[in-house]
Amino acid sequence: MVPGELTAIVGINGIGKSTLLRTLGNAQPLLSGQLIIKKKPLEAYAPLELSSEISMVLTEPIASKNLSVLELVALGRQPYTNWLGKLTDIDKNKISEAFEALELSDLKDKKCFELSDGQLQRAMIARALAQDTDIILLDEPTTHLDLYHKVQILKLLRTIAHTTKKTVVFTTHEIEMAIQLCDKMLLLDGKSNHFGQPCELITQKAFESLFPSDTVVFDPKTGSFRIKK
Numbered sequence: 001m002v003p004g005e006l007t008a009i010v011g012i013n014g015i016g017k018s019t020l021l022r023t024l025g026n027a028q029p030l031l032s033g034q035l036i037i038k039k040k041p042l043e044a045y046a047p048l049e050l051s052s053e054i055s056m057v058l059t060e061p062i063a064s065k066n067l068s069v070l071e072l073v074a075l076g077r078q079p080y081t082n083w084l085g086k087l088t089d090i091d092k093n094k095i096s097e098a099f100e101a102l103e104l105s106d107l108k109d110k111k112c113f114e115l116s117d118g119q120l121q122r123a124m125i126a127r128a129l130a131q132d133t134d135i136i137l138l139d140e141p142t143t144h145l146d147l148y149h150k151v152q153i154l155k156l157l158r159t160i161a162h163t164t165k166k167t168v169v170f171t172t173h174e175i176e177m178a179i180q181l182c183d184k185m186l187l188l189d190g191k192s193n194h195f196g197q198p199c200e201l202i203t204q205k206a207f208e209s210l211f212p213s214d215t216v217v218f219d220p221k222t223g224s225f226r227i228k229k
């Protein structure tokens with residue numbers, strides 16, 4: 001996973017996608033092995049240092065939906081503000097850049113409980129963007145969204161990765177969309193765990209082993225799955 005790329009982690013339910021993502025972001029302890037972030041072991045980072053390197057958008061509901069969208073996005077600047085939480089001009093610039101990138105300006109003063117699922121997801125991503133970390137991790141950012149809004153979120157993530165040169169990694173069940181929109185994919189199957197560009201993975205027949213072949217089969221020509229009847 002490198003700067004400027006959008007990477008999807010996919011695999012069947014329970015294979016460990018969220019566990020891997022949350023471990024990468026230090027939201028849960030390592031089960032085994034070692035994690036190196038920017039040539040430095042994860043455990044060598046102080047919490048504040050890590051929060052200026054990695055931002056996360058998790059599936060847990062936010063603590064207070066009573067916050068306005070502006071207040072939620074401003075929380076992204078917490079690692080940088082002093083103990084009074086006063087926002088500097090740099091903080092304000094980062095917040096307004098995030099609002100622009102996620103097309104949220106019209107919703108600035110709305111309360112989070114007033115937002116649709118898609119709007120709230122965009123606000124959560126804006127908070128992560130305002131945090132201005134080199135790495136952004138998102139756990140199932142398109143869950144509960146309709147097809148149009150799933151595509152909208154994934155396209156936004158792709159634009160963020162490409163234009164800001166951040167490393168953007170997310171877990172998803174939207175494999176066909178990820179094939180079309182991601183630069184790289186990690187296919188967790190508990191054995192080979194293929195990683196690479198979607199077209200390379202198609203050539204390697206990596207998608208064929210993601211699901212039991214008596215139920216769904218992968219069509220490499222269309223990059224989609226077909227139900228076996």
Ligand SMILES: Nc1ncnc2c1ncn2[C@@H]1O[C@H](COP(=O)(O)OP(=O)(O)OP(=O)(O)O)[C@@H](O)[C@H]1O
Pocket residue numbers: 011012013014015016017018019020031
């Ligand atoms: N490397 C691992 N070693 C041992 N247990 C693991 C490992 N990775 C995940 N698990 C365990 O497997 C279970 C499912 O993991 P997780 O929720 O990460 O899967 P998932 O792929 O995100 O599933 P879903 O698609 O249903 O959300 C959890 O109880 C987790 O603790």
